[in-house]
Amino acid sequence: MQGQSERHARTIRHWLLDYLRDDTLPFHRHGQTHSNVLDDEDISTHMQLKLSERVKDGKFIVSADVCDIVASAEMQEIFKSAGICKPSISERTARRWLNKLSWRYKRKHNGMYIDGHERPDVVADRVAFCKRWEGYEKRFVKFDNEGNELPHPAGFSIPGKPFRLILVTHDESTFYQNDQRRLYWQHSGTRAAPHPKGEGQSIMVSDFLTLDWGRLKDGDEEARVIFKAGKNREGWFDADDLLAQTDRAIDIFEGRTKGFAQGLFLFDNAPSHQKRAADALSARKMVKFAKPGWTHNNSGTRMRHGYYGKDKTLQDFYYPDDHPEKPGWFKGMEVIIRERGLWPEGGLKAECAPGFKCTPGRTDCCCRRLLFTQPDFA
Template sequence: MDIVNYLEDPVIQKRHGLKKTVSLSTAQWWLRKLGYWWKKEKCGQYSDGHERSDVVHYHQNIFLPEWRSIEHHLWNWKYDDPSHEDIPSTMSPGSRYVVVWFHDKSTFYANDRHKVRWEHVDEDALPQPKGDGASIMVAHFVSADYRFLQSPDGKESAHILFRAGKSCDGYYSSNDILKQATQAMDILEKHFLGEDHIFIFDNATTHLKHAENALSAHHMPKNPSKSWGPDAVVRDGGRKPIMGPDNKPVKTKVLMAPGCLHDGTPQPLYFLAGHLQAGWFKGMSQILQE
């Protein structure tokens, strides 16, 4: 009925030179003529994008060369023996071992359950809750050398539990990633100073966010402006967004971070004290002239 209702609109009829809509049977006939059939949608194989050209390029030309450059600083593990192998001969004397920590997270839902089980013949069917229910996310760092990132006595851990939702912990953001990474680095600096450490995150958008005052020419005005600046979400002491009356995060303007001139000198993007327009954004034209 969608196409029938769509063609009933006088504006659409005028655009296509029609005087009336088509009947439902006519629309169905043409759909079959064009190769469409009314049936249940099939479930196809999930595609995760690993074969995209940009992903392959990053994997082959950035990630793998970087991994090769540190490979001789890593412990090598035998398949049948959990103990360390001998120190690699390619590792120069005085070099430090490198421990690679992979960040990962999983979300669990209250209504997750097995759909198939042993059921007694006298057991009655019970109403089941709709939807997935409340969720909890677990995020942690793990390595082949030490398993999960925690202190030797297990009292300090880099794992976090996050309950998503407006009435719970909000929504997982880059600030939560930074907070967890800082927590992990504190543990490493306290208990694992004898090695170098690398954190590896997946390519999720949460992990790619720039700082709120990072350099960006997006929407940058050509001329000086008193009010222009990047928008930043206002947060409370617990780093949670403050919501406005419209139930949307409250935002404020922040100063963009300085740039850098060709000789390495910092380039403020705002007029300094003593200028007639002190505190104003300089504008793209002035920035390029400098």
């Protein structure tokens, strides 16, 4: 037929033959919804199950996997019971089926890191923190979503402290030289402009925030630090830098409140925020017996005095410099524990296993664990 394809002419011939043979006319389906094999719930459920099994095994789904599932004997039985004849499909059809089954070809996203969050010791620490927070919360002034101060509840009391508590949070952000907006409205005729490769140089901003005033500052004095991080620049922002900034932040807070409020400074658990003082007590590396020249860190700094008992009796961990046999020596864990009156008759090992791995819940299984749980070591 002029202006039509061969398929159109072939279809008309089929219609004519059907009419001459059976007196049947073609069924008009224009405007009706076309059914899909996957509209059958049994078929779509079985396909989803097979695809999910492959993902659980650590495999990546490809269109050929769908073709294999369709051609499998199990799937053909399901087709047969539904009155469907489909021995195979093309990979292009397989991709359409994947899309209909809500599978998308996209970049993998990282989820929240949760490993270890449910460990018994972590849960115990979290419960203890929440209890402490409940005590702090009674002294906070709260605000609604519009920034209006909420009234204190009836019977509001401040346990043992005359002033309100202001939460001061700390955070750090890094900005790069070539940071730019990637998604925005632009005219269709706009040409792509070249941009420098890489992130470029960076600056790190460390600052303190409050609900009451926003950024922590008093007049022209502010707690914010802008740091040019890098090997050939200002180095790296470490615990000493944070301590210096925190000292300045406390001075600004005191100047802003005139001593009529207390600040609760909140830091995240970044590694640089966990550094201990050079003379802090630590049982992790202590030796069991006396040893000359022993220190717990490379700086050679001695540990400060510990304490024990209800009256917090001070305890020096080193023999005096005029000791006749061990002048200035570290006493060792056994002597430290004996002086505290905690040494058991059966004695103690230095540690249960390398890496400070003790039975969960034990507090006196070895020298290291016993000292680790003492109040002055906390």
